[in-house]
Amino acid sequence: MPFGKTSVPVRLFFPNDKEVLEPPVILFFHGGGWVVGDINSYTKVCASMAQILESVVISVDYRLAPEHKFPAAPEDCYHVAKTLFCDGFPFPAKPEEITLMGDSAGGNLAAVVSQMARDRGEFEVKQQILLYPATFNDHSPASPFPSVVENGTDYLLTSKRVCDYMELYQSSPEDRQNPYFAPLLAEDFTNQPRTLILTAEFDPLRDEGEAxxxxxxRAGNDVTVVRIADGLHGYFSLPPRFEAVQESYRWIQQFLKGGEPL
Structure with a gap:
C-alpha cells in the first residue's frame, strides 16, 4: 500500500474450502518487539487463523526498528487500517466486520491504532483482540507490575529482552511517555473498541496487559480479559494442536460471534 515515499506490504490469507464471498476481516499486526518478525515468519499463524476463524486475514509488514524507530511502526499500521476502513482496500468490508488483532508488540500496535483512530477521527475501530500485549514503558526491576519480576528470567521472553527491544524502538527517551508508545499511559480510555485481551500466566507482560x-x-468499554493458564509469551505461534492455542481460539471465535466462549 503506498504511504508517502514508502509503501507498507501486506499479505492476504483466505479460508480454504469455503464458499464465502464476504467473510469477516482480521487486520493482523505481528509480534517481535518492533524489531524482529515479519509477514513471512507469521505465515503459518495467519494461515491457521484464516482457516479456523473462517476470516480473511490481512497481515501487515510494518517497518522495524532500529532502522525505523518509533513512530514508524504505528504510523504504518494506522495507514493500512485507514486504507482498509475508509477505502475498502485491499478487501472490501464494513467497519463492523473488521477486527484489529496483534500479539505482543503487535498487540501494542493494535491498541495504539485504536487510540489513534479515536484521536484523529478518520475512522472508528469496532473491535480488537490483543494477545499478551505490551502496554507499559518500564520492564526493569522498578516496574510496578509483579509479573515483570516473577516471570522475567525463566520463561522464554525475559524482562531484559523487552528492555533491549524498547531501547532499539524508541527515537528518544521522551517517547517512553507517549501513549502511542505505551498505550497504558493514555489519559483517555473512553470510546475504545469492544476488546478481548488474552494474557499468558508465565509472561512478564501479563500484568500490564490485564491492567x-x-x-x-473503568472507562466504560466492553472488555473481556482472560489469563491463559500455563501459557508462555508467544504461545499463539505454536501449532493449533496445543491446548493454550485451542483455548485461545475458543475465546476468539465466541468473541467474534458476540458471545461467551464454548
Missing amino acids: YGAELQ
Missing part, C-alpha cells in the same frame, strides 16, 4: 483491560473497563 490495560481494567483501564478500558
